[in-house]
Amino acid sequence: MCISCRERFSRRVLVRLQIEQQSVIIYSGIGRSFYLCEICATNQKKQTGLAKRFRVNETNLTELLKEILKNG
Ligand SMILES: [Zn+2]
Incomplete structure (x- = not known):
């Protein structure tokens, strides 16, 4: 289950x-x-919501997600 939208996914990618x-x-x-x-x-x-929720740096989070999705 995605932590953000709380949807369950069977085929879509979960990181x-x-x-x-x-x-x-x-x-x-x-x-x-x-x-x-x-x-x-x-x-x-x-x-932005996740960064606030976890109190992490938003820029770092954005960059990491970009990297992950780029690399599959
Ligand atoms: Zn989601």
Whole structure:
């Protein structure tokens, strides 16, 4: 389930992420993680909301998501 829109996805891409030391990173396999769908990951408003929710730097979050989606 996407943490942002709370939709369940079967085919659409979900990105698995985690928070570590106030920044969002790709899930490392340890600790708590969450999923974000491709739609929310590319939505600026959702990104702003997530950055506020997790108290992380919005620019970093945006850049990371851009990288992830670019690399598939
Ligand atoms: Zn979503």
